[in-house]
Amino acid sequence: MGCTLSAEDKAAVERSKMIDRNLREDGEKAAKEVKLLLLGAGESGKSTIVKQMRILHVNGFNGEGGEEDPQAARSNSD
Numbered sequence: 354m355g356c357t358l359s360a361e362d363k364a365a366v367e368r369s370k371m372i373d374r375n376l377r378e379d380g381e382k383a384a385k386e387v388k389l390l391l392l393g394a395g396e397s398g399k400s401t402i403v404k405q406m407r408i409l410h411v412n413g414f415n416g417e418g419g420e421e422d423p424q425a426a427r428s429n430s431d
Contacts, residue, residue, distance in 0.1 A: 358366070391399040
């Protein structure tokens with residue numbers, strides 16, 4: 354019975370620490386993630402909301418756009 358660890362045991366301890374660290378980081382990342390369930394009848398605009406959220410929060414919104422073709426904007430409002 355010795356007080357030191359073998360090379361295999363040291364490698365196993367390091368691997369265990371690495372796995373624990375990865376699990377902790379993944380848990381922190383999952384805690385920051387928000388999930389949203391959109392319920393509604395067909396053609397109620399669920400996909401439109403998803404597209405708008407993606408534009409605003411993933412790609413960002415610069416305030417420009419729509420000015421290029423005002424006729425298209427008018428036809429969408431009908």
